[in-house]
Amino acid sequence: MNSAQEYQTDLEVILEFLEEHYRQESRRKALWNTRDLCAMSTGEVVNTSGEKLPSEEHFSNVLEQEKSQMHFSEQVMGSLAKAKGSDSYTDCRMNCNGTTAVDQSSVLHNSPDGRVLNALNGPERPLTPNTTPEKCAESLLSITPAEKGKKLRLFHFLFEMLEDPGMAHCVSWVPATVGVFRFSARHKERVAELWGQRKGNRMPMTYQKMSRALRNYARSGEIIKVKKKLTYKFSVATLSTLRSQHGIKKALCQSK
DNA sequence: AGGACTGGGATCGAGT
DNA sequence: GACTCGATCCCAGTCC
Numbered sequence: 001m002n003s004a005q006e007y008q009t010d011l012e013v014i015l016e017f018l019e020e021h022y023r024q025e026s027r028r029k030a031l032w033n034t035r036d037l038c039a040m041s042t043g044e045v046v047n048t049s050g051e052k053l054p055s056e057e058h059f060s061n062v063l064e065q066e067k068s069q070m071h072f073s074e075q076v077m078g079s080l081a082k083a084k085g086s087d088s089y090t091d092c093r094m095n096c097n098g099t100t101a102v103d104q105s106s107v108l109h110n111s112p113d114g115r116v117l118n119a120l121n122g123p124e125r126p127l128t129p130n131t132t133p134e135k136c137a138e139s140l141l142s143i144t145p146a147e148k149g150k151k152l153r154l155f156h157f158l159f160e161m162l163e164d165p166g167m168a169h170c171v172s173w174v175p176a177t178v179g180v181f182r183f184s185a186r187h188k189e190r191v192a193e194l195w196g197q198r199k200g201n202r203m204p205m206t207y208q209k210m211s212r213a214l215r216n217y218a219r220s221g222e223i224i225k226v227k228k229k230l231t232y233k234f235s236v237a238t239l240s241t242l243r244s245q246h247g248i249k250k251a252l253c254q255s256k
Numbered sequence: 257a258g259g260a261c262t263g264g265g266a267t268c269g270a271g272t
Numbered sequence: 273g274a275c276t277c278g279a280t281c282c283c284a285g286t287c288c
Contacts, residue, residue: 151270151278185260201280208260213279215262220278229260229288 154213155222155234157195159242167191179234180226183207188230 161167162181170187174180183191188207196205214232217223222238225231234242 153278199279203280205280209280209282211261212263212281216278225261 152198154195154210155217155238156242157198158191159234159246161191161194163246174231177233179236179239181232181234182228183230185230 158171158181161171162173169184170191171181171183174182192205192207192210195210196203199205214223215225218225221235224233224235226233
């Protein structure tokens with residue numbers, strides 16, 4: 001496969017993902033339209049508890065926001081297509097050694113006022129003010145946050161470990177549960193050690209210190225402590241984001 | 257008794 | 273340089 005074909009295959013995977021998102025957005029829009037019609041026919045919208053919901057004006061604002069969001073996605077896709085022909089694309093191709101993730105959330109969770117929201121950090125936290133579609137496309141094609149100078153987060157690292165069969169003796173998913181994982185009593189310190197190495201800490205990381213960091217995630221809701229020894233759980237939102245990032249990564253690796 | 261766990265709080269380092 | 277955020281570090285206390 002020559003390099004031009006290789007780029008095209010990668011790009012197709014990314015475009016496919018964005019198109020899927022676009023389709024989902026269209027479905028959501030259709031739902032809003034249905035609700036809008038209900039509101040117009042009855043004069044007001046009430047929920048199942050009989051509480052009055054936001055006005056028609058509110059929903060038309062929401063629709064406008066949805067439209068601008070879809071427009072934003074289209075612009076990102078356009079920028080990706082442009083990037084296909086650029087030299088910089090070669091430089092920011094992903095490597096598949098387990099250190100790379102595409103930050104799709106930075107593309108898909110943009111707000112209509114121009115801010116980009118980060119799903120991992122919750123919808124209220126803007127990522128970068130004045131982010132352009134070009135910048136988003138750039139980030140889609142770029143390397144990991146850590147490699148770009150952004151911090152690698154502990155839960156990303158743990159997810160990597162969990163997806164690595166070679167690390168199953170240290171940390172593994174708890175079968176028959178969703179997002180629940182458990183450290184091995186014997187090898188938990190190994191995971192902490194690797195985390196410390198990855199972060200480039202001078203002092204060795206210990207399980208005790210790492211678990212403190214894990215407990216801090218309880219505040220943001222990214223990871224919850226399960227009332228079971230050495231066991232934690234990813235929140236649904238965190239897990240789905242991590243999984244979709246991982247899915248893209250795998251798809252890109254396979255297309256190489 | 258001892259390991260795991262919890263939570264408070266100070267501090268550090270990187271990014272903005 | 274000030275500020276924020278995430279991580280690190282230490283410690284006292286509780287739970288099993």
